Amino acid sequence: MKSLYTVLTALVLLGLAGCATPSAPKASTLQGTAANVNKMAPQSTAVTLVAEGKNVTITFPSLQNNTGEGFAATPCQATFALVGSHENGLTKSVTHVYQGSFVANGNCALFTEQPSTTYTKTQVPRFAHLESAKEGWEMRISEDVAGKSLLIAGKVQ
Numbered sequence: 001m002k003s004l005y006t007v008l009t010a011l012v013l014l015g016l017a018g019c020a021t022p023s024a025p026k027a028s029t030l031q032g033t034a035a036n037v038n039k040m041a042p043q044s045t046a047v048t049l050v051a052e053g054k055n056v057t058i059t060f061p062s063l064q065n066n067t068g069e070g071f072a073a074t075p076c077q078a079t080f081a082l083v084g085s086h087e088n089g090l091t092k093s094v095t096h097v098y099q100g101s102f103v104a105n106g107n108c109a110l111f112t113e114q115p116s117t118t119y120t121k122t123q124v125p126r127f128a129h130l131e132s133a134k135e136g137w138e139m140r141i142s143e144d145v146a147g148k149s150l151l152i153a154g155k156v157q
Contacts, residue, residue, distance in 0.1 A: 028052070034060070034139060034154025036111050045111065047139065049130075049156055054082040056098050058128060058141075065108035067117050076108035080128045083145065097145060098128040112141070113151050126151070 028051055035044035050057045059077035068074045080100030087094050101123035102108060105116040115122050129140040129147045136157025143149035 030137060030156035032136065032139070032154055032156035034141075034152050036113075036152055037150050039113060040111055043111070044154070047154055047156060049137075049139070056080050056082075056128065056130070058100070058139075060108065060111060063108045063111055064106040065104055066106055067103050071105075074103075076102065076104060076111070078102040078112075078126070080126075083127070093132050095129055095131040097147075098130070099125055099145070100128065101125050111152070113143075130156075 030049040030051070032047055033044050034047040035042055045060050045062045048059045048061060050059070057077055057079045059075055061075065063076040065074050065076040066072065078100040080098030083097045083099050085094065085096045102112045102114045103117060103123065104112055104114045105118045108114075109116040112126065114124055114126075124143075127142050127145050127147065129138075129142065131138045131140070133155070136155055139152075139154045139156050140147055140150055141152040143151060
């Protein structure tokens with residue numbers, strides 16, 4: 001009876017360990033390049049991701065963005081909150097999906113395909129998908145949570 005209890009306990013612990021949420025990027029800062037796939041294709045630019053807990057801040061440092069007081073220069077960036085994670089059993093890749101919105105005008109609004117703050121205060125949600133790859137992470141920004149309406153694609157590490 002004791003060995004049966006030990007086996008059942010081991011199976012339960014093994015099952016619970018298999019259901020754990022896939023881990024988010026380990027590095028706190030990831031850098032790479034990304035390209036717009038629609039309006040500004042194939043224009044690419046530098047991208048920096050800073051992971052902090054369940055949030056990731058995505059910055060495009062080279063893009064013009066003037067959303068400050070009197071149209072002062074501001075970073076083209078947004079903080080995205082974790083929506084969920086999943087693992088692809090076939091490819092063994094892990095994908096984390098985040099939701100956020102850019103406050104943008106100028107090149108930043110064009111690249112992220114956001115309404116310009118020059119004309120409206122409306123912020124449109126965007127979804128960032130980080131998928132583990134052999135070398136770093138593949139990053140995609142889309143209009144929908146499933147990633148079907150792709151706007152931006154890139155790689156970071």
